[in-house]
Amino acid sequence: MAKIQFIDFSGTVHAVDAELGSTVMETAIKNGIPGIEAECGGACACATCHVYIDPEWQEKVGAPSSMEEDMLDFAYDIRPNSRLSCQIKVSNDLDGLTVRTPERQA
Amino acid sequence: MADKTTTDCLIIGAGPVGLFAVFELGLLDIKAHVVDILDKIGGQCAELYPEKPIYDIPGFPSVTGQGLVDNLKAQIEPFGAQFHLGEMVTEVEALGSETAPLFSIKTTAGTEFEAKSVLIAAGGGSFQPKKPPIPGIEAYEQQSVFYSIRRMEDFRGRNVLIVGGGDSALDWTLNLASIAQRVTLLHRRDEFRAAPHSVDKMRQLVREGIVDLRIGQVIGLEGHDGRLQNALCRDNDGKTLEVKCDAMMPFFGLTMKLGPIANWGLSLHENLVPVDTEKFETSTPGIFAIGDINTYPGKLKLILSGFHEGALAAQKVQRYVHPDRRVTFQYTTSSTSLQKKLGVA
Incomplete structure (x- = not known):
């Protein structure tokens, strides 16, 4: 288990347990985090599980793959710390990860 | 004013579930027209993940989104459904009675239909630009x-x-x-x-x-x-x-929005259309909802569930379209009459 903090657009903090090996998107959906839609179900095909990685965590989380970059072109309000949460696997290294969810996904 | 196209069933949505409904309706001699906002058939399978493999279609250990759409297209070919692509259904108005439903339907392209039944297979809603x-x-x-x-x-x-x-x-x-x-x-x-x-x-x-x-x-x-x-x-x-x-x-790119469905007088629950699990009929007799757009206790948003829902909805559509027919259940493996419809007998 790892802890993940989601901070939604209104500023509310949701601290949840995440299963190792699952994705940050799956963790969000399982816990009903506002602001994550995941229309395509995790296929990296829709850009509606877009999150902003807390700057302190950006290096550990790493950069998106080129396929994810392509999908990020379609995300709403993209920033340098944007990632698609379906492409981030939860590991012990990410215990304590903080991400913010955008105002909306599309 | 344009002439109205009359049909037994109007299917809204040309995704896998809407396509397979053409097959199930066709076996029961129910003619269908299909409307979709995209300019191609296949819905999410074709638009969102044409090249991604799907692993849970019975009988296909692996099939891509586009592969499934292509196969469904070939499978429903004998029934000659007409497609109206690049159009969105905006209005559905009930003209008939509870026992003999009839609907007037209009699209964004000005096409008008008069249909004895409406099958909503609209998935996550209509694709609209982000x-x-x-x-x-x-x-x-x-x-x-x-x-x-x-x-x-x-x-x-x-x-x-x-x-x-x-x-x-x-x-x-x-x-x-x-x-x-x-x-x-x-x-x-x-x-x-x-x-x-x-x-x-x-x-x-x-x-x-x-x-x-x-x-x-x-x-x-x-x-x-x-x-x-x-x-x-x-x-x-x-x-x-x-x-x-x-x-x-x-x-x-595109995102999915429920769109005009919200204005057709149907009961809705969190942007989904509640149906019964016998006929998959909505709160309006004659309007059915199948696939990801519907909800009922135990609902699973799987393509295979949508196929099942289409088969059952078709049985009730048959009651409206051919009210006097004596219903006998037949298998495609053995029924000569079904095989004739499929063009193989």
Whole structure:
């Protein structure tokens, strides 16, 4: 288990347990985090599980793959710390990860 | 006024579930027309994940989204359903009675139907263009900001700003380069997901000074009364630049919205349509909902569930369309009459 903090657009903090090996998107959906839609179900095909990685965590989380970059072109309000949460696997290294969810996904 | 097309069943949505419903209805001699907002059949399978393998279609250890659509298309071929693509159903009005339903249906393209039954297989809703997060963009829509292009001529002599890095953005950049006064392509990075040969052509036009390429994102619009004059953009170093333009086209892909279904008088629950699990009929007799758009206790949003729902809904549609028929259940493996319909006997 790892802890993940989601901070939604209104500023509310949701601290949840995440299963190792699952994705940050799956963790969000399982816990009903506002602001994550995941229309395509995790296929990296829709850009509606877009999150902003807390700057302190950006290096550990790493950069998106080129396929994810392509999908990020379609995300709403993209920033340098944007990632698609379906492409981030939860590991012990990410215990304590903080991400913010955008105002909306599309 | 256009003539109304009469049909036994109008299917809304040409995704896998709507396509297979054509098959189940066809076996029961129920003629169908299919309307879809996309310009191709296949719904999410074709639009979102054409090349991704699906592993839970019975009988197919692995099949791609497009592969499944192609197979369904071949499977329903004998039933000659007519497709109305690039149209969205806007109005569904009940004309008939509870026991003999009849509906008047209108689409965005002005097509009108009179159908004895309506099968909503609209998945996550209708695909609509994503809008970029630019304050006040609504004021410019229709006049200066366009999410799709109907007539290229409308852009003759205009200063056009195209935003995005996919195929739509690149294709329109190339197409409008010779028509518009000036085309500027703006993208958030200097890499493009569009087809490589389009990207090469675009770069060639940029080298020749015919197209301007800028890297950044639009942060604001300037103009009056819906007439755009300038787009304020920010590059990746935070510098602001102005692009003079009187037309802007953002191409950020599609998202799904429930859309006009909410206005048809159906009971809804969290943007889904509640149905019973015997007939998959909605709160309005004669209107059915199958696939991802419906909800009921235990609902699973799986393609295979949608196939099952279509088969059961078809049985009840049959009651409306052929009320006097004695219903006998038949198998495609053994029934000569079904095999004739399939063109194999």
